[in-house]
Amino acid sequence: MLVRLAVAVAIAAGPVWAQDTGADEGRDLFLYFCAECHGKDAASLGPMAEMMALRPPDLRQLTERNGGEFPIEAVAKQIDGRQPVAAHGDMPVFGPSLDEDQYVAMALPSGQPMMVPRSLHNLIVYLQSVQSHQAGAE
Template sequence: MPVFRGILITLLAAGSALAQDVSVQEGNDLYRTYCWQCHGLEATGDGPMAEMLAIRTPDLTKLAAQNDGVFPTELIARQVDGRSMVLAHGGEMPIFGAVFETDQQTAITLPSGQKMMAGLPLASLLMYLETIQAD
């Protein structure tokens, strides 16, 4: 069972209005629309497009395990939204950029306690990814 240290705690504390907008189900839906082709249905890096990429597609269920048991919220957020370029994502994620650009923002509490602003779709995707972490 995953241990939620960042996103889920912040969102539960934020109140019902935000909890309705940011959800694991919304994150799952976004993942199934935009991410599974490379990362696989189970997020283990074995999607049908993975073999066509020049780099190995990461297993998204092992992100916390590879980071001393802490889900790397800021790193993943920056890779998904284009603040940190990922070559396999096309640099600044031109394919998905519009999905994560929104005027509706929320503050995500990072494991350090620092706050980071993110659009609601990105927060939902991060919440979903945090729930699928394996030991």
């Protein structure tokens, strides 16, 4: 019973906290871990992209490529290495770099909570924020 209550509180508090700091902290993580390949604007035009066998995907189009819904679970699993995608190319697994003691609940489209390290949560929040900017730009 206490575990269910703790998860419910974490889910309820998580989105409010994420709106305040998640995207900013996630952008910093993105620039540190991801921009070399995916570009500073997440458009796949990082300095390493030309040297890769497969071009990194444009991360601003994740929602569009997923039928209009941001694929939270798939993004989390690919970043932390739980679901490596061979067709993606040479993406390193960042799970160990993003692992920490503080976990945050993210609500999946089904409503099911998914617990992820706070840093991974922030990175996902940033990627979600990039989706809305891309949709308005085109």
